[in-house]
Amino acid sequence: MKTEPLVLGIETSCDETGVGIVRGYTLLADALASSVDEHARYGGVVPEVASRAHLEAMAPTVDRALADAGVTLSDVDAIAVTAGPGLAGALLVGVAAAKAYALAAGKPLYGVNHLAAHVAVDTLEHGPLPEPAVALLVSGGHSSLLRVDDLTGGVVPLGATIDDAAGEAFDKVARVLGLPFPGGPPIDRAAREGSITIPFPRGLTGPRDLAEHRFDFSFSGLKTAVARWVEARERAGEPVPVNDVAASFQEAVCDVLTAKAVAACQEHGVQTLVVGGGVAANSRLRALAEERAAKAGITVRVPRPKLCTDNGAMVAALGSRLVSAGIAPGKLDLPADSAMPITMVTT
Amino acid sequence: MTAAIADVASGVSVLASRVTVDGRAHGELLAPAVSAVLDQAGAGPSDLAAVVAGVGPGPFTGLRVGLVTAVAMTQALGIPAYGVCSLDGLGRGTSGRVLVATDARRKEVYWAVYADGTRVEGPGVAKPADLSVSVDRAVGDGALRYADVLGLPVDEEPRYPSPAALAARAARRVRMKAPGEALTPLYLRRPDAVIPGERKPALR
Numbered sequence: 001m002k003t004e005p006l007v008l009g010i011e012t013s014c015d016e017t018g019v020g021i022v023r024g025y026t027l028l029a030d031a032l033a034s035s036v037d038e039h040a041r042y043g044g045v046v047p048e049v050a051s052r053a054h055l056e057a058m059a060p061t062v063d064r065a066l067a068d069a070g071v072t073l074s075d076v077d078a079i080a081v082t083a084g085p086g087l088a089g090a091l092l093v094g095v096a097a098a099k100a101y102a103l104a105a106g107k108p109l110y111g112v113n114h115l116a117a118h119v120a121v122d123t124l125e126h127g128p129l130p131e132p133a134v135a136l137l138v139s140g141g142h143s144s145l146l147r148v149d150d151l152t153g154g155v156v157p158l159g160a161t162i163d164d165a166a167g168e169a170f171d172k173v174a175r176v177l178g179l180p181f182p183g184g185p186p187i188d189r190a191a192r193e194g195s196i197t198i199p200f201p202r203g204l205t206g207p208r209d210l211a212e213h214r215f216d217f218s219f220s221g222l223k224t225a226v227a228r229w230v231e232a233r234e235r236a237g238e239p240v241p242v243n244d245v246a247a248s249f250q251e252a253v254c255d256v257l258t259a260k261a262v263a264a265c266q267e268h269g270v271q272t273l274v275v276g277g278g279v280a281a282n283s284r285l286r287a288l289a290e291e292r293a294a295k296a297g298i299t300v301r302v303p304r305p306k307l308c309t310d311n312g313a314m315v316a317a318l319g320s321r322l323v324s325a326g327i328a329p330g331k332l333d334l335p336a337d338s339a340m341p342i343t344m345v346t347t
Numbered sequence: 348m349t350a351a352i353a354d355v356a357s358g359v360s361v362l363a364s365r366v367t368v369d370g371r372a373h374g375e376l377l378a379p380a381v382s383a384v385l386d387q388a389g390a391g392p393s394d395l396a397a398v399v400a401g402v403g404p405g406p407f408t409g410l411r412v413g414l415v416t417a418v419a420m421t422q423a424l425g426i427p428a429y430g431v432c433s434l435d436g437l438g439r440g441t442s443g444r445v446l447v448a449t450d451a452r453r454k455e456v457y458w459a460v461y462a463d464g465t466r467v468e469g470p471g472v473a474k475p476a477d478l479s480v481s482v483d484r485a486v487g488d489g490a491l492r493y494a495d496v497l498g499l500p501v502d503e504e505p506r507y508p509s510p511a512a513l514a515a516r517a518a519r520r521v522r523m524k525a526p527g528e529a530l531t532p533l534y535l536r537r538p539d540a541v542i543p544g545e546r547k548p549a550l551r
Contacts, residue, residue, distance in 0.1 A: 041542055048407065048538035055411045055532065059418050073423050089408050092374045096412040099378035100419035104392045175546060227549035235550070333379045 005077040005323040008065065008101075009316025010058075012094030013086025013114045014141060015039055015050045017057035019065040020313030021076075022320045027124045028069035030306070030313040033057035040181045044171060045140070047087045054093040062101070065312065073105045078329065080319025083111030083347050084340025086141070091336035099332055108329035111347035112318045113340055114310075116155055118276035119148055120321055121314030125303045130272045133301075134158070136261040138285070139277035139310075140167030140182065143257075145215045145264050146342060148274070151318070152325040157342050158264050159215025162204070166253055166279045169219035173249050176227045177242050188282050191250045194243025200225050200252040205259070215264050222252055254285045262292045274301045281305035322346055348409065349401075350380035351510030352388040355518040363387035364510045374412030381416070397426050399517040401433035401508060403533035404457040404470050405449065414530045427527030429517040434459045434470050436508020437487050439516055444482040446499065448475070448489035449507075456489035457535065472535040 004024025011018035015036055021029040035053035039045045066072060081098030084091055095111065102109035119135045135146040143161035148154070164172070167184060174183025179190065203218030204210075226249050233240045257279075265273050275289050286302050293300040307313060327346060334347040351364035363384040367376065385391060400417035403410045421428040438447040438461035448456040451472050459469030460480050468480065475493035484500040487507075494501045519525075 042540050043543045046538055046540040049540060051407070051411060052532075052534070052538065055415050055418075058415055059422050062419075062422065089411075092408060093411050093415050096374055096377065097415045097419045099375075100381075100416040101423050103378050103382055104420040104423035106392070224549050227546075231548060231550045331379075332382055333375055335375045 005320050006071065006075060007078050007080055007316045007319040007323060008073070008076045009312045009314070009319050010079070010081040010094045010098045011114070011117070011310055011312045011315045012054045012090050013082045013084070014090060014310055015045045015053070016310040017054050017061050018310055018312030018315070019061045020311060020316040021065050021069040021071065022124065022313060022316035024320060024324070025123050025127055027313050028071070029065040030311055031061045031065035031068060032311055033061050036182065043175055043181050045087070047089055050087060051089040051093055054090055058093065058097050073101065076105070076107055078108045078110060078319055078323050080110040080112050080315050080322070082114045082117065082315050083334060084114065084337035086114055086338060088336065088338040091338060095334070095336040103332060109332065109334070110319050110322050111330045111334040112315055112322070113342060113345050115142060115144060115146070115342050116151065116345045117314040117318040119146070119274050120151055120318035121307045121311070122274050122276065122301050122303045123321070124313060124317050125307060126301045129274065132268065132270050133272040133274055134261060134265045134268065134270045135274045135276065136257060136289070137277040138166040138257060138275075138279035140171065141165050142277060143217045143219070144342065145261060147264070147268055147270065151345070152321050152327055153345050155342050155345055159213070159217065159260065161217040161219060162213065163218050163220035164223060166217070166219055166257065167277070169223045169253060170279065172223045173226050176230050177240070177245060184279060184282060187246045187250055188284065190243045190246035191284060194241065194245070194247035196247050196251045197241075197244045198229060198248035200229075200248050202252055202256045205256060215260050217256060217260070219253065222249070250282070250284050254282065254288045257285060258288045258292050261289065262296050262298060265293070265298045266296060270298075272299050272301065276303065276308055278309040280308040318345070348377055348380065349508065349510050349513070350377060350384050351514065352384045352390060353510065353514035355514055355521050359511055359515045359518050361511050361514065366507065366510065368507060374409055377412050377416050392420065392424055395424060395426055397421070397429055397517070397521045399429050399431055399514055399521070400530055401436060401513055402430040402530055403433050404451070404472060404535045405433050406452070407534060410532050414532055418530055421527060427525070428530055429520050429525070430528050430530045431513050431516040432459070432466065432470055432533065433508055435466060435516045436513040437505055438466055439464050439512040441486065443484070446478070446480055446482040446485040446490060446497070448485055448487045448493070448497070450489045450492055456493060458489070470533055470535065
């Protein structure tokens with residue numbers, strides 16, 4: 001009997017040091033060390049702080065993952081690492097580590113695309129991905145719509161943000177409202193206590209925008225609109241209804257994301273929508289995606305929140321798919337590419 | 348960037364080495380260089396008894412690549428890692444009182460003072476003009492770059508840490524099979540980051 005490939009995945013593209021271990025479609029370990037608390041006082045991720053934390057966390061996180069999975073490095077069939085896109089200095093720590101593990105243990109090495117890994121992680125929860133699928137990936141660094149014809153080598157970009165990422169807008173609006181960083185969870189909580197009362201703008205949804213930027217996003221204008229609305233209240237000496245602002249802002253983001261995602265499925269004749277990235281942990285985004293997709297007869301797959309945010313399991317999951325598909329591994333000189341295009345699933 | 352295989356059983360003999368001088372880190376090339384020197388030395392990873400790593404001071408990105416490579420290799424192979432101050436690769440083997448200075452960018456140098464090859468001051472990071480040390484001469488690319496400011500005789504060579512000197516600095520620990528060490532980078536600078544003040548108004 002042929003056993004499924006055992007793959008160790010390393011993720012260091014932002015502020016999470018993630019090491020995951022996967023056998024086939026089965027998650028065996030998902031160890032994570034985060035430097036998010038160190039960034040909170042700066043109101044955003046500081047690349048040098050993140051890189052320093054990755055170096056410190058790498059070996060202990062690998063040890064923890066191996067122990068959790070009950071395997072050793074010599075049992076592993078391949079090592080996969082996020083090669084991009086992401087913060088250059090942070091990526092390089094993971095890539096250098098993965099190369100050293102691969103070299104020392106004599107294992108094949110796959111440099112993989114972070115966004116494709118966000119799609120692949122869903123297979124750990126919901127099994128093989130029906131292809132083609134549309135993927136909506138939303139995080140602090142990315143907001144993209146992709147058509148996934150083949151997870152191991154055929155990903156077509158349909159659209160992306162032309163300014164801020166959705167998660168970035170959550171962080172900036174949280175700051176305006178005096179809520180902590182990262183902004184996603186506190187805005188989600190505040191919104192549950194509030195009502196959608198303020199008609200904030202939906203970026204790139206006008207008739208002309210829908211022609212030129214069919215599946216693109218823009219959140220910069222929304223963020224500014226929220227800031228202006230809040231400041232106008234403050235200047236008038238009126239209280240700011242934080243919960244209502246949070247709910248109205250969140251609705252504006254989720255409305256555009258889900259409307260365009262469902263439209264992309266319909267226009268491309270696709271039956272499956274995968275939602276991933278840190279913002280996919282947002283309760284309203286999950287609910288609205290379900291609701292709109294159901295109306296359109298589309299199946300939505302959203303991994304549980306812990307698998308939506310950056311982690312090593314997603315990298316291992318994509319590595320497992322690549323090994324199973326017989327894709328050739330990368331070389332020891334493969335680069336970390338902070339702007340790795342999504343058309344490149346592996347280096 | 349330096350990768351070398353040295354035999355330290357008795358004395359220090361460098362079997363193979365790759366030294367790349369390039370300010371733009373090229374961190375992705377360290378592992379291939381390690382692989383190449385292993386091949387050249389006719390050895391495999393499992394033949395290694397220990398990994399010796401320069402822990403800085405030096406440019407952060409390249410420093411991290413070196414350290415995480417050493418950490419991961421030793422973890423995978425179950426062998427010890429030993430850290431060496433990177434400036435020792437220049438200061439070891441010098442005689443008299445010598446200032447070692449490497450380029451720290453931002454018009455600063457990483458520096459240390461050696462007396463007959465032993466580090467007696469530093470490492471530190473400073474503007475060359477602010478250094479007040481009592482030495483006979485200086486070595487290193489930072490010393491050459493700022494020779495005028497330092498007002499010291501500067502040796503043309505060595506400019507960069509030598510693999511043999513780095514290996515020699517840890518040879519005793521390797522022979523004694525000393526316990527492995529946590530490789531703590533000598534950054535000597537805090538990350539550049541500012542805590543945000545009041546948010547800028549969106550209304551004018």
